Amino acid sequence: xxxQTTNFTPGPSQLFYTVADHMRIAFREGIPSLxxxxxxxxxxxxxxxEGLSELLDLPPSYHIFFTGSATEIWERIIQxxxxxxxxxxxxxxxxxxxxxVANQLHKVADKAEVLPGQGxxxxxxLPPDTELMAITHNETSTGVAIPLExxxxxxxxxxxxxxxxxxxxSLPFPAFDYTKIDSAFFxxxxxxGLPAGLGVWMVNEACLQKAGxxxxxxxxxxxxxxxxxxxxxAVKNQTPETPNLLGMYLLSKxxxxxxxxxxKRIRSETEYKAAIxxxxxxxxxxxxxxxxxxxxxxxxxxxxxxxxxxxxxxxRLLDLGLQxxxxxxxxxxxxxxxxxxxxxxxxxxxxxVDCLSTY
Amino acid sequence: xxxQTTNFTPGPSQLFYTVADHMRIAFREGIPSLxxxxxxxxxxxxxxxEGLSELLDLPPSYHIFFTGSATEIWERIIQxxxxxxxxxxxxxxxxxxxxxVANQLHKVADKAEVLPGQGxxxxxxLPPDTELMAITHNETSTGVAIPLExxxxxxxxxxxxxxxxxxxxSLPFPAFDYTKIDSAFFxxxxxxGLPAGLGVWMVNEACLQKAGxxxxxxxxxxxxxxxxxxxxxAVKNQTPETPNLLGMYLLSKxxxxxxxxxxKRIRSETEYKAAIxxxxxxxxxxxxxxxxxxxxxxxxxxxxxxxxxxxxxxxRLLDLGLQxxxxxxxxxxxxxxxxxxxxxxxxxxxxxVDCLSTY
Numbered sequence: 105x106x107x108q109t110t111n112f113t114p115g116p117s118q119l120f121y122t123v124a125d126h127m128r129i130a131f132r133e134g135i136p137s138l139x140x141x142x143x144x145x146x147x148x149x150x151x152x153x154e155g156l157s158e159l160l161d162l163p164p165s166y167h168i169f170f171t172g173s174a175t176e177i178w179e180r181i182i183q184x185x186x187x188x189x190x191x192x193x194x195x196x197x198x199x200x201x202x203x204x205v206a207n208q209l210h211k212v213a214d215k216a217e218v219l220p221g222q223g224x225x226x227x228x229x230l231p232p233d234t235e236l237m238a239i240t241h242n243e244t245s246t247g248v249a250i251p252l253e254x255x256x257x258x259x260x261x262x263x264x265x266x267x268x269x270x271x272x273x274s275l276p277f278p279a280f281d282y283t284k285i286d287s288a289f290f291x292x293x294x295x296x297g298l299p300a301g302l303g304v305w306m307v308n309e310a311c312l313q314k315a316g317x318x319x320x321x322x323x324x325x326x327x328x329x330x331x332x333x334x335x336x337x338a339v340k341n342q343t344p345e346t347p348n349l350l351g352m353y354l355l356s357k358x359x360x361x362x363x364x365x366x367x368k369r370i371r372s373e374t375e376y377k378a379a380i381x382x383x384x385x386x387x388x389x390x391x392x393x394x395x396x397x398x399x400x401x402x403x404x405x406x407x408x409x410x411x412x413x414x415x416x417x418x419x420r421l422l423d424l425g426l427q428x429x430x431x432x433x434x435x436x437x438x439x440x441x442x443x444x445x446x447x448x449x450x451x452x453x454x455x456x457v458d459c460l461s462t463y
Numbered sequence: 464x465x466x467q468t469t470n471f472t473p474g475p476s477q478l479f480y481t482v483a484d485h486m487r488i489a490f491r492e493g494i495p496s497l498x499x500x501x502x503x504x505x506x507x508x509x510x511x512x513e514g515l516s517e518l519l520d521l522p523p524s525y526h527i528f529f530t531g532s533a534t535e536i537w538e539r540i541i542q543x544x545x546x547x548x549x550x551x552x553x554x555x556x557x558x559x560x561x562x563x564v565a566n567q568l569h570k571v572a573d574k575a576e577v578l579p580g581q582g583x584x585x586x587x588x589l590p591p592d593t594e595l596m597a598i599t600h601n602e603t604s605t606g607v608a609i610p611l612e613x614x615x616x617x618x619x620x621x622x623x624x625x626x627x628x629x630x631x632x633s634l635p636f637p638a639f640d641y642t643k644i645d646s647a648f649f650x651x652x653x654x655x656g657l658p659a660g661l662g663v664w665m666v667n668e669a670c671l672q673k674a675g676x677x678x679x680x681x682x683x684x685x686x687x688x689x690x691x692x693x694x695x696x697a698v699k700n701q702t703p704e705t706p707n708l709l710g711m712y713l714l715s716k717x718x719x720x721x722x723x724x725x726x727k728r729i730r731s732e733t734e735y736k737a738a739i740x741x742x743x744x745x746x747x748x749x750x751x752x753x754x755x756x757x758x759x760x761x762x763x764x765x766x767x768x769x770x771x772x773x774x775x776x777x778x779r780l781l782d783l784g785l786q787x788x789x790x791x792x793x794x795x796x797x798x799x800x801x802x803x804x805x806x807x808x809x810x811x812x813x814x815x816v817d818c819l820s821t822y
Contacts, residue, residue: 111493111496113498115705116499119495124490127486131486134470136475136478137475139472139475172530172535172660172704172707173531173705174704175705176687178687179686179687204686208683208685208689209683209685210683291705293496293705299496299709300706300709301531301661301706301707301708301709302660324569327538327564327567328537329535329538344534345532345535346474348658348659348660348661348710349475349658349659350658351660
């Protein structure tokens, strides 16, 4: 493998540029065999909570829990927040899988479904008994991002419904108003640029109340990773199980690095990098953005229709040290995906854009 | 932290001595951001299956799956292998938690319970409808290991019952006869000496059949980590979710290292190290083994009754570069625990034994 290659795959992605250094220090300091019941481990948990609250501007009432993956969080959300009825916005492979999890857990799952690459109208009517609305902010499979205004408006029209936002491939970029959603989650191998194996689940008090209510009614909401179990341990800055503490340590360090850079700068650079990539695709003779509606174009996962050029273009980019992500599912042979995460520098994107424009 | 300290805590434990090197190579080879759908990732999965099958002498019909933790496996076992009735051998904190998971998942859980530090009689009578028998081979909290003959005998008396063995803090040491149990599992931060964040679940065909049966009957057996979902991915050497692939890579390398050493030598050295530690405890004026019955004394987690000497002895050992594990739960202030894992050398144990004998 060329060490100079920049990895644009949307996940697992290029490591955040400080991770190798943090890993070296972790070994020097004994983090890989640190007890998860030690004071030092509690400090790592606390550093993440404080750092992430600053980075994302979380309200103080939010709780932060850890799982093995974001896939696990789909299951925990359905288990802990739905007695019977969930409702899902489905516009691609990942939002569909979230919906399927609700079915597998025997809930009555309803959905509004549009074709991959499309978004949703502003007037989504929820069935009256909807307990949970599941929204995939950023469809990693197609590069559609649901506008924040739409997400924030749902709470106004359905204040009794819990809003859970899958932000796996968008955070830390989107500036969610966390007072208008009840839960958001991500996995660390995308925007945070870390090795996979850790999911981060953020919930407000309403979620904890709902889980407590289901438990009191006699429902089974799981065991070690039920919300009450996660909360009872989190108040001590601990986890129910022996967690991926090395991953948590690296996350705490990358969050601190991102806070030093500043979320404002991370967001403006993300906007800039997305703008120049979409521009070259718009103006290209042979390529174009898969998502045509500018309001729906993801800033963090940019999907190009590359058609018959897919193979040749991939080879060209690889020769130039640029690893594009393959298209997902039906787009496998006709699209390329480009992650635009905080670890990707402006120079990386300017190089990518140059290479595409001269293709 | 002193870099020369040998860590005898029973988990997370001292790293296997090759792990730091493997981690360096992993970064050099791009493993931390490797796609879990790549050929290289499939090779890592395959290496673990082949290596672990050799190390543990698994029958070819066994399947190997990955979870976030062994704690998760408790839940998945109950979800996938129990319609209604499970039966648990309880003799300490961890076997008790396995039992509690069954209750939390609304099964009818029964148990044979003895005091911490004790074992079970040879004539365990299972209730006639027992679908699953849950056995904690090695109680990490007390240092009791259930004799293999007892475990193997259960299958003979109850051939229709699935036997699941929690071997979290004993593998790879015990030479289970896998034709007489149906499932075994461990987490990587103990005997395998790896950073925490990965559980390894081994099951035979009978387990897969049971899960398929429950699913066909309309039971909910979970979503991404149900046995059918794990199996459907494992046949492609893949996982349902983005896994802790870096942890899997390190595991594949440590298993290969252990196969080079040879399981026979690992087992005989474990026996030797346990023997000299138990001997010094038996002969000591102020210390003694917590588990008095030699047939029940764990070879991999050795618990010493240290009474009023606990604090002073801990300090003495730390001064000499030896980090003992604290007692667990009620034994917190009156016991010390010593892990005897493959990474601990004979020299480490001889040093420990010298220090104890001159106390």
